[in-house]
Amino acid sequence: MITELEKPNPYEIACRQFDIAADKLGLEEDLRRVLRSTKRELTVHFPVKMDNGEVKVFTGYRVHHNVARGPAKGGIRYHPDVTLDEVRALAMWMTWKCAVVRLPYGGAKGGVICDPKQMSQKELEGLTRRFTTEISILIGPDSDIPAPDVNTNSQTMAWIMDTYSMHHGYSIPSVVTGKPVNIGGSEGRSEATGRGVVYVLEAAAKELHMDLSKAKVAVQGFGNAGSVASSILHNHGARVVAVSDSRGGIYNPSGLNPNEVLEHKMVTGSVVGFRDAETITNDELLTLPCDVLIPAALENQITERNADQIRARVIVEAANGPTTPDADEILFDKGVLVIPDILANAGGVTVSYFEWVQDKQAFFWSEREINQRLKAILTSSFSEVYQLSNNQKTSMRTAAYMIAVDRVAKATKLRGIYP
Secondary structure (H helix, E strand, C coil): CCCCCCCCCHHHHHHHHHHHHHHHHCCCHHHHHHHHCCCEEEEEEEEEECCCCCEEEEEEEEEEEECCCCCEEEEEEEECCCCHHHHHHHHHHHHHHHHHCCCCCEEEEEEEECCHHHCCHHHHHHHHHHHHHHHCCCCECCCEEEEECCCCCHHHHHHHHHHHHHHHCCCCHHHCCCCCHHHCCCCCCCCHHHHHHHHHHHHHHHHHCCCHHHCEEEEECCCHHHHHHHHHHHHCCCEEEEEEECCEEEEEEEEECHHHHHHHHHHHCCCCCCCCCEEECHHHHHCCCCCEEEECCCCCCECCCCHHHCCCCEEECCCCCCECHHHHHHHHHHCCEEECHHHHCCHHHHHHHHHHHHHHHCCCCCHHHHHHHHHHHHHHHHHHHHHHHHHHCCCHHHHHHHHHHHHHHHHHHHHCCCC
């Protein structure tokens, strides 16, 4: 078990990943300084009245990394372990994520230090509306468009949209994405991250001549992305042998039905205790015998401590930053194909982009059309990254970073230094 002091710093990891790609690209030092730095960082401390009448003060962050290619885009997470360095890293990863799939966005991220699982719906609404007010100096439909992330959802986005709209006196649905469909959300948005994971996995399977209908899959993190990916793969015939959440995991080598596991979790609050399954830890899940491993939880799950024990042939990073650079090297040497987060989980931001476009036009598309566009973008992006990876004889992550960093660097150079 990794202690708090031993946890790798996510921003240091993000910078190290950038440096590897910058070295490969031969990026000049001045440009490196610009692209390594965040553009702006906002820290807010704000009071919220709790149900028992007590007033608590919460700390939140909103960080913009780079906006050379368009408005800042990135989720907001609620978690007890949120730190400024984590938000910085996530903002930087969003910059590369948007660039690798050619979206006209820059990277942003936000977070509030809190434990939403210990808060009522009313308390969460109060926290969300006050946090929105505090960061309203940054967010806007043409400047910074938030979205859901860890422990936030479409309801959270509805509160943000309503709060921002009330301040302006009219409805502005394009200020956030990931909203309910009834107030300007997009069809297919809630499933987009998990569906995108499946699309890039299908593209990888073709290259590796892997039959997904016979594959064994383990999923760490049975939240939105993990549960959707599990369900789609199960419906395609794959055998989902293990899933987990923050309380632990379950394992059945004969296979689990993700739809039934989700029903169990909705009733009990966890996947743990599901019938006909062995209880395992999150760490144990990562090293199970399987063909495909989908880390869909938090950062720094696959490290130099456990990378050599991983038995999967393909890792698809549905989470942000689940693999450290040291682990990357070990996995690459072992011949494990790691589809990096900035490509693997880009389905969410891609359909967020579709939602934003639809809101701007007040013209909406069908879910079938959205899924077709999503698949086309992710399949094409996977092919670009995979081809460069083979040509450069480097990892998929480094190849993805090379493409993304190059695009942002070119945009930054073209725009120049103001004044």
